[in-house]
Amino acid sequence: MNWPERWDQRRRAPYLFIAPFFLMFIVFWVGPIVTSIGLSLTDWNGVQLPRFVGAANYRKLLGSAEFYIAVQNTLVAALVYDVLMVVLAIGMAVLLDWRHLPFRRFFRASFFVPVTMSLAVVALVFQLIYAKEGGLLNQLIQAMGLPYRVDWLGDTGVALWSIVALRVWRATGYYAIIVLAGLQNIPKELYEVAAVDGATAWQSFRRITLPLLRPVLAFVVITSSIWALQLFDEPWILTKGGPVNSTLTMVIYLYQHSFQYGELGFGASIAYVLTMLIAVLSLLQLKLFGAESSR
Amino acid sequence: MARAMSGSLSRRQFLRASAALGAFGGASGALSAAAQAKEKISIWAWGEASIGIRESVEKAFEDKYPGIDIELTDMGPWDLMDKLYASLASGAGAPDVSEVVRRMFSKYGERGGMVDLTERIARYKNDVLPTAWMQAEYGGKIWGGMPDVLPGWVVYNREVFERFGVKPGQLATWDDFIAAGRELKKAGVSILHASVPAGTWGTNHWTMFLNSRRGNIFTPDGKVIRKNDAAKQMFRWYFDIQDIAFQTPVNDPSTWVALKQGKLATYTMNVPSAVVLKKQAPELSGKMGLMPWPLWGKSAPKDTGQWGGTLWVIPTQSKHQDAAWKFVEFLCFTVDGAVALWKGGMFPPAYTPALKSPVFNEPDPYFGGARPFEVIGDRSIPNFYFYDWQRTEKIIGDEIDTMLKARKTPEKAWDDAEARLVAELGR
Numbered sequence: 165m166n167w168p169e170r171w172d173q174r175r176r177a178p179y180l181f182i183a184p185f186f187l188m189f190i191v192f193w194v195g196p197i198v199t200s201i202g203l204s205l206t207d208w209n210g211v212q213l214p215r216f217v218g219a220a221n222y223r224k225l226l227g228s229a230e231f232y233i234a235v236q237n238t239l240v241a242a243l244v245y246d247v248l249m250v251v252l253a254i255g256m257a258v259l260l261d262w263r264h265l266p267f268r269r270f271f272r273a274s275f276f277v278p279v280t281m282s283l284a285v286v287a288l289v290f291q292l293i294y295a296k297e298g299g300l301l302n303q304l305i306q307a308m309g310l311p312y313r314v315d316w317l318g319d320t321g322v323a324l325w326s327i328v329a330l331r332v333w334r335a336t337g338y339y340a341i342i343v344l345a346g347l348q349n350i351p352k353e354l355y356e357v358a359a360v361d362g363a364t365a366w367q368s369f370r371r372i373t374l375p376l377l378r379p380v381l382a383f384v385v386i387t388s389s390i391w392a393l394q395l396f397d398e399p400w401i402l403t404k405g406g407p408v409n410s411t412l413t414m415v416i417y418l419y420q421h422s423f424q425y426g427e428l429g430f431g432a433s434i435a436y437v438l439t440m441l442i443a444v445l446s447l448l449q450l451k452l453f454g455a456e457s458s459r
Numbered sequence: 460m461a462r463a464m465s466g467s468l469s470r471r472q473f474l475r476a477s478a479a480l481g482a483f484g485g486a487s488g489a490l491s492a493a494a495q496a497k498e499k500i501s502i503w504a505w506g507e508a509s510i511g512i513r514e515s516v517e518k519a520f521e522d523k524y525p526g527i528d529i530e531l532t533d534m535g536p537w538d539l540m541d542k543l544y545a546s547l548a549s550g551a552g553a554p555d556v557s558e559v560v561r562r563m564f565s566k567y568g569e570r571g572g573m574v575d576l577t578e579r580i581a582r583y584k585n586d587v588l589p590t591a592w593m594q595a596e597y598g599g600k601i602w603g604g605m606p607d608v609l610p611g612w613v614v615y616n617r618e619v620f621e622r623f624g625v626k627p628g629q630l631a632t633w634d635d636f637i638a639a640g641r642e643l644k645k646a647g648v649s650i651l652h653a654s655v656p657a658g659t660w661g662t663n664h665w666t667m668f669l670n671s672r673r674g675n676i677f678t679p680d681g682k683v684i685r686k687n688d689a690a691k692q693m694f695r696w697y698f699d700i701q702d703i704a705f706q707t708p709v710n711d712p713s714t715w716v717a718l719k720q721g722k723l724a725t726y727t728m729n730v731p732s733a734v735v736l737k738k739q740a741p742e743l744s745g746k747m748g749l750m751p752w753p754l755w756g757k758s759a760p761k762d763t764g765q766w767g768g769t770l771w772v773i774p775t776q777s778k779h780q781d782a783a784w785k786f787v788e789f790l791c792f793t794v795d796g797a798v799a800l801w802k803g804g805m806f807p808p809a810y811t812p813a814l815k816s817p818v819f820n821e822p823d824p825y826f827g828g829a830r831p832f833e834v835i836g837d838r839s840i841p842n843f844y845f846y847d848w849q850r851t852e853k854i855i856g857d858e859i860d861t862m863l864k865a866r867k868t869p870e871k872a873w874d875d876a877e878a879r880l881v882a883e884l885g886r
Contacts, residue, residue, distance in 0.1 A: 210548030211570040288712065295713035297705060297722075317708070318656040320864065407656035407860040423541050424849040426570065428548060 197439075204432035214429060221433035231434075233409045234417040235441075237324060241413070242392035245328050245335075249388060250381065252336045257343035258369070272344070275337035287401040290330050291317075294402075317403050320410040327399045327411055331392070339384050346380030347373065382453035386446055393442050414438050498782045499528040501554040503543065507734050508558055508769060509533040511803020512790075519795045520786060527782045536560055546776070547572040553774035555783040559603065561594045561768035562663075562845040565681075567602065574773040574780055576787070577601045583792045583810070590840045591809035593679075595770050603770035604791030607806035609729040610752070610835050611667050611764045614736060617748045617827060619648060619724040627750040633696075636753045640703035643724055649705035650724045652714055653697070657859035660709035662852040665859060667729070667764035669693045670843045672755050676851065676880070677844040683880045687873070694869035694876075698862055715739040727752075729766040730835065731805045737825050749829040751838055763838040769806075807835065847884050854879045 204221055208214035225231050259265060260272055278286070293300045294316035302313050316326045350373065358368045374381075396415035399405060405412040405420070418438065422431025504512055509531060517529050532554065534542070540560060546552035547567075559567065567573055577600045584592060591605040615627060623643055630636045640650030654661030669675075674689030684690070705723045707714045717723035719740050726736060737744070752763035771790060773783045790796040797813030800806040808814065814832070822828040845851075855876050862872035880886070 209570050210544060211572040292712050295707070295711060297707055297713045298716055298720075299713065315656075315706075318706075318860075320860075403656075404658050404660075406658040406856065407864075408857045420849075420853075423544055425847075426544070 200432040200435060203429050204436050206429040207427075208429040209426045210428045217429070221430045222437075224430060225433055225437060230409060230412065231417060234412045234414045237409075237411065238393060238395060238413045238415075241324055241328050241331075241395055242389060244325075245331050245392050246385060246389055248328070249332050249336050249339060250385060252332065253339040253343050253384065254377075254381075256336060256340035257347055258373070260340065260344050261347045272341070275340055277337065278334045279338040281334075283397050283401065286330070286334065287398070290326075290402065294326055318407055320408050323403055323407060323410045324399075327395075327402065330398050330402075331395070334398075335388060335391070339388060342384055343377065343380055346377050350376045378453060382449070385453070386449050389445060389449060390442055393438070393445070414441075497526055497528050498779055499530055500556060500777075500779050500782045500786060501530045501532065502786065503532050503534065503539050503554045503557040505534055505536045505539050505558060507731055507804020507806065508800065509803075511800045511806070514803050515799035516790060516796060516803070519799055520789050523789065523795075524782075524785055527785065529786070543774075547774060551776065553776040555773065555777040555779045556786050557772055557774065559770050559772055561591075561605065561770045562848045564594065564602070564770050565597060565846050565848065567772070572775055573602045574775055574777070574784075575600050576603060576773070576784070579784055579788070580604065580792075586792070586811055588809045588811060588840070590765065590842055591768060593842055594768060594845060603772035604787040605768070605770055605809050606791040606797065606800055607768055608809045608840060609731060609765050609767040610807065610838055610840055611671060611727065611729050611766065612752055612835055612838075613750045614726040614728065614733060614826070615748050615750060616718060616721060616724050616743070616746060618746055619643075619721050620748070622721075623648070625724075627748060630750065630753055632756060632759070633753045634756075637700060637703065640700075644703045648722055648724055649703060649717070651700070651704055651727050652717075652723055652725075653701055653704035653706050654709045655701070655704075655706035655860075655863055656708060657856045657863070658708070659849070659852040659856050661859060662856040663766050664709060664727075665693065665697055665855070666843070666852075667727075667766045668697065669764070670841060671752055671762050671764035673760070673762060673841045675842075675844055676855075677846045677886065679842075679844055681844070681846045681886055683877065683884065683886045685877070685881075687877060690877070691870055691873040694859070694862060694873040697859065698869040701863060710735065712739075719743060730807055730831065731767070733823075733825070733831075734805050744825045745827055747826050749823075749826045749831065749834045751834050761837050761839060762841055763835070765840045765843065805831070807832075846886060850884060851880060854883065 203214065205216060205218060206214035207217050207220075256275060260268060260275070262268075265271065296302065296313065296315040296318060299316065301316060305312050305314065314322060317323050354372050354376075355368055358372060363371070394415050395413045396419065399411040399413055400416055400419070403411045405416040414434065415438070418431050418434040421427045421434060502512065512529070512531055513533075517531070520529060521527065536558075539558065540563065543553060543557050543559065547570075553572075580595075580601045587605060588608050591608050592601075595601050595603050595605045613627075613630075619625075620627065623639075623646070625639050625643070630639060636650065643650050654664040657665065666676075669690060672689060672693065674687075674693055675684060676687070676690060678684060705714070705717055707717070714723065714726070715736075718726065718736075719742065726732070736747075751761075754761065771787045773780055773787065777783050790800065792810050794810075794813045794816055797808035797810050798816050798818050801808065801819060807819075813819070820830045820832045822830050858867070858872040858876040858879075861867050861875075862869050867875065
C-alpha cells in the first residue's frame with residue numbers, strides 16, 4: 165500500500181482540523197523561543213547584525229546586583245500575593261456560595277469588575293489612593309488621629325507591598341469566580357451527611373470543601389503564580405520599578421535592558437532565566453498538588 | 460412589448476447599457492487612479508504633537524502638497540518608542556515619519572535605521588536654535604528635524620501670591636524664591652513641587668535646574684564629566700529645598716489637586732506642560748500667572764533649563780522618503796508648521812523665523828492674559844548633552860531617591876552617581 169492510500173481522507177481529517185493550532189503554535193511560540201536561544205548568545209541591539217558572544221550575557225546577568233534584586237522582589241511579591249489572593253478568593257467564593265447572602269448576583273458580578281477595568285484607570289485611581297499628599301489612605305490614617313503620613317509608592321520599604329495589594333485587589337474576584345465554580349461542583353449531599361454525623365461548619369470546610377477543591381486550587385495557584393512571576397504592568401505604571409529598585413521585577417529588568425537600553429541579546433538571556441524559573445516553580449507546584457491529591 | 464416585458468434586452472438596449480457602464484467604469488477608474496496617484500505617508504506621534512497635526516498641520520500640509528496624504532497614528536511616547544524600536548529590529552512595520560524623544564535619541568543615532576538628513580537639513584542650521592540642533596546630531600550627522608525647544612518657566616497661582624503679598628517681579632533669583640517659600644510654608648503652602656520619588660522622571664526635573672545653571676553631565680563628545688561640582692551643588696540645592704517643596708511624582712493627580720486647593724503655589728515646568736495643566740485644572744483659568752525662570756544670582760546669565768524636545772525622523776524602511784522629508788521640512792522648518800505645533804501643544808519653535816508670527820505672542824486667557832513669549836523671550840537655554848539617557852536618568856534618579864531618604868548626603872550621592880555613570884556607561 166503506497167503513502168497516499170494509507171493517508172486516506174478519514175485518517176487525514178483530524179490532523180487537518182488541529183493543524184491550524186499547531187501551525188500557529190510553531191510560528192508564534194516555538195519559533196521565537198528557539199530563535200531567542202540563539203539571540204541570547206549574541207550582542208544584538210536590534211538594528212545592527214548580531215555578533216556571537218557565547219555565554220557572556222548569562223555571565224553578565226549572574227554578575228548583576230540588580231538582577232538579584234529583581235529576582236528577590238519578584239519571588240517575594242509572588243509568594244505574598246499568591247497566599248493572600250488564594251485565601252481571600254476561597255473566602256470570597258464561600259461567601260458567594262452561601263445561599264443566604266443578600267444580593268448574591270450583584271456581588272458575583274461586582275467582585276469580577278476589577279479584572280475587567282482598564283489598567284490605566286486602575287493606576288489613576290490607586291495613585292489617588294496612595295498619594296502621599298492628600299491621598300485617600302493617608303487621609304483615613306489622619307482621620308483616625310494617627311500622626312503618620314505614609315509614602316505608599318515612594319518609600320522603599322512600602323512600595324512593593326502597595327503594588328502587591330493592588331494586584332490582590334485586581335485578581336481576587338477573578339479567581340474567586342473560578343473557586344466558586346469548583347465549590348458548586350461539590351455534591352451537597354456530602355455536607356448533609358456530615359451535618360447528620362455532627363460535623364461543624366469548620367470541619368466540613370476542612371474535610372470536604374478543601375480536599376475536593378484541590379484540583380481547582382491547583383489550577384488557581386499555578387496560573388496565578390505564572391502571572392505573578394510576570395509582574396510588570398502595575399509597578400511599571402505606578403513606580404517604574406523604583407524607588408531605588410524597590411519594585412524592580414524580573415520583567416521590568418528584562419524590559420529596561422531589551423527596549424530601553426537596546427540590549428536585545430541580553431534581554432533574551434533574562435527571558436530564558438525567567439522562563440526556566442517559571443517552569444521549575446510550576447513543576448514543583450504540580451508535583452506538590454499531585455502528591456497531595458494522590459494521598 | 461411582450462419581449463421587453465419578459466426582461467430580455469434588444470440589441471440597442473444592450474449597447475446603451477454597455478456604453479453607460481463603460482462610461483461609469485471609466486469615470487470611476489479615473490477617480491481611483493487619481494486617488495492612487497496621491498502618495499500616502501504614515502506618521503507616528505504622541506500627545507500634543509498629535510493634536511497639533513490633526514488640528515492644523517495636516518490641513519496646512521495637504522494644502523501645500525495636495526499630492527500627499529497624511530495617515531496619523533497617535534500613541535503614548537513610550538509606547539511609540541517601543542514600537543518604533545521593535546519595527547526597526549524586525550525590519551518591518553516602521554512608519555514613514557516618526558516623532559522620537561530627543562533626549563533618548565543617541566540610542567537610535569548610534570545604531571542606525573534612520574535616513575541621514577544631514578544634507579537636506581544643513582541649509583537651516585542658522586535658523587535653528589543651537590540647543591535643539593546639537594541634540595539632533597550624532598556622529599557628525601543630523602538624523603531628524605527638530606521643531607521645538609521646551610524651556611522652563613514658572614506658572615503660579617495669582618490668588619495665592621496675592622494672599623501672601625508675593626509679587627512675581629520680586630522673585631528674580633532662586634534665593635528670593637526660596638525665601639518667599641519659607642514664608643508660605645509657615646501657612647502650610649508649598650511654593651514649588653519636587654518630583655519625589657524622583658525615579659527617571661524626577662531626574663529630568665532635576666536636570667532642568669542643572670541645565671539652567673549651565674551644568675552638564677556629559678562633555679559634548681559623550682564623556683562623563685569627572686569631579687562635576689555643578690551637579691554636586693545641584694544635588695545639595697535640590698536636597699535643601701525639600702522642606703518647602705510639595706513632594707509628588709511628576710504629573711501625579713495630587714499635584715493638580717494641590718494647585719486647585721491653593722496648597723501648592725507654583726508649577727516649575729516646561730512650557731508645553733501648560734497644556735496638561737489646562738486640561739487637568741480648567742477651573743484655574745484666569746487665576747494663574749506666568750513668570751520667568753528665576754536666575755541663579757542677581758548678575759547671573761538670563762538662562763532657563765529645558766525638559767523635553769522632539770525629533771522627527773524618517774526610518775530607512777520608508778518607501779516614501781521624499782514625501783516624508785517634505786513633511787519633516789514643513790513641520791520643522793516652516794512658519795506654518797511651527798504655528799500649528801504651537802497651537803496644538805504650545806511647543807515653542809526651534810525655527811527662529813517662525814517667531815515673527817504674531818501667534819506666538821497672543822495673550823493667553825488661562826494665564827490672565829499673559830503673553831507667553833514675553834515671559835520666556837529673554838531667557839536662553841544652555842547646551843545640554845544627552846548620552847545613554849535611559850540608563851543615565853535611572854542611575855541619577857536612584858541616587859536622588861537615596862539622598863532624599865537621608866541615606867546619603869547629597870555630596871556622597873552625587874559622587875556615587877558619577878562613579879556609577881562612569882562604570883556602567885563606560886563613558
